[in-house]
Amino acid sequence: MAHQLKKEGKFRYLEIGEGAPMIILHGLMGGLSNFDGVANFFPGKGYKVIIPELPLYELPLLKTNVNYFAKFLKEFITHKELKDVILIGNSLGGHIGLLYTKQYPEHVKALVITGSSGLYESAMGESYPKRGDKGYIRAKTENVFYDPAIATQELVDEVFDTVNDRVKLIRTLSIAKSAIRHNMGKDLPEMNTPTCIIWGKNDSVTPPEVAHEFHEKLPDSDLFWVEKCGHASMMEHPSQFNEILIAWLEKRSF
Numbered sequence: 001m002a003h004q005l006k007k008e009g010k011f012r013y014l015e016i017g018e019g020a021p022m023i024i025l026h027g028l029m030g031g032l033s034n035f036d037g038v039a040n041f042f043p044g045k046g047y048k049v050i051i052p053e054l055p056l057y058e059l060p061l062l063k064t065n066v067n068y069f070a071k072f073l074k075e076f077i078t079h080k081e082l083k084d085v086i087l088i089g090n091s092l093g094g095h096i097g098l099l100y101t102k103q104y105p106e107h108v109k110a111l112v113i114t115g116s117s118g119l120y121e122s123a124m125g126e127s128y129p130k131r132g133d134k135g136y137i138r139a140k141t142e143n144v145f146y147d148p149a150i151a152t153q154e155l156v157d158e159v160f161d162t163v164n165d166r167v168k169l170i171r172t173l174s175i176a177k178s179a180i181r182h183n184m185g186k187d188l189p190e191m192n193t194p195t196c197i198i199w200g201k202n203d204s205v206t207p208p209e210v211a212h213e214f215h216e217k218l219p220d221s222d223l224f225w226v227e228k229c230g231h232a233s234m235m236e237h238p239s240q241f242n243e244i245l246i247a248w249l250e251k252r253s254f
């Protein structure tokens with residue numbers, strides 16, 4: 001992503017365009033560049049795209065959990081003086097978006113989740129401690145996608161470096177376990193924020209039945225499928241993801 005990363009106090013983020021604030025929340029193993037397709041499309045459609053860098057590896061271990069990341073998001077939104085935000089989250093980012101929306105529904109105009117944790121996930125952290133085996137890391141990374149070619153050498157190297165850094169690995173496992181523990185099944189029926197669910201039909205991390213459960217439990221939700229797609233639809237099929245989302249936002253007058 002060619003845009004300049006802004007730094008203000010403890011916050012580092014990308015900010016592109018002008019208009020309705022659209023905050024993107026990346027996943028546990030996902031960088032800001034995972035949302036290049038969204039960041040390049042929506043600023044020209046009347047939206048300001050903001051992608052904060054979540055402090056996944058910078059916090060004390062006791063604060064390395066989903067609850068604290070929702071608190072961090074609150075601090076960021078307060079710092080930016082934003083209102084009526086549209087939250088978009090993949091995987092862990094979706095979970096953080098769900099929790100924030102539960103806690104501060106008055107701040108969220110709409111929520112978009114794709115491959116979100118919060119109900120169930122086959123966490124990569126469960127079996128990642130095979131630290132030195134790059135072939136194993138490649139296979140696990142490829143398994144996230146329907147098309148293994150999406151797992152570029154750069155992405156595999158990034159994951160490999162993470163799991164071979166003891167500090168990062170401990171925090172990765174802590175976050176993954178926190179996401180599994182923090183099940184939101186009982187909270188969802190009370191959450192009335194309009195929610196767009198975009199899901200890969202071949203997601204093996206958060207399988208299709210998870211999307212169905214989100215749709216059944218969230219009172220005001222719409223579910224859209226992306227065929228031949230794994231856990232990160234905005235990466236595998238960015239054009240289709242954007243088409244689904246812009247049509248949904250226009251229909252809902254956001």
